[in-house]
Amino acid sequence: MEAVSGFDQAVARARALADTGTRQVLGIVGAPGAGKSTLASALADAVDAVVVPMDGFHLAQRELERLGRADRKGAPDTFDASGFVALLRRLQTADAPVTYAPEFRREIEEPIAGAIAVPRDAPLVIVEGNYLLVDEPPWDxxxxxxxxxxxxxxxxxxxxxxxxxxxxxxxxxxxQARAFAEGSDQANAALIAGTRERADWVIRLTD
Structure with missing residues (x-):
């Protein structure tokens, strides 16, 4: 595992992945608020890549309420993890002309199906999310x-x-914001921190 201190280094590595000649899938993982989405977007702007956030697999609010998990929204069991795994398999094989992925819309706090188009010829797909390195099924x-x-x-x-x-x-x-950030979010952050050693690279962002 290598620490990457500069954005330019991250861009260079992402570009190398995009230039391999075959579809590559890059994961970006980190705690809530660590800057995953910002980094993924910046990398996609710098290289030929499509961003697919794990957040598109949030369970709908109605289902979270049915399950009694609405107050823990963002925890591992509040996602359709098996659906996420199935999408990753499709992104790896790139068999279809276009693979569609869902997107989480924060303005309505709900996922929207088919919102992100990933064409077959996209050389690099950047998948960002919290639980990419969790070793419990089906995340494993x-x-x-x-x-x-x-x-x-x-x-x-x-x-x-x-x-x-x-x-x-x-x-x-x-x-409410502080209570959620220091409660449910912080419990999730602790779980995510325990997966750090499984990463290929560590990127330390600055404020």
Missing amino acids: QVPRLLDECWFVELDEHVRLDRLIARHEAHGRTPE
């Missing part, structure tokens, strides 16, 4: 479907501040 099938997986980390105080601000921006009161 994910690493073998990735060509590389990078772990993103950020100063803990900065990460929490960003996470709280994000929750507030999506309708929570400051008190």
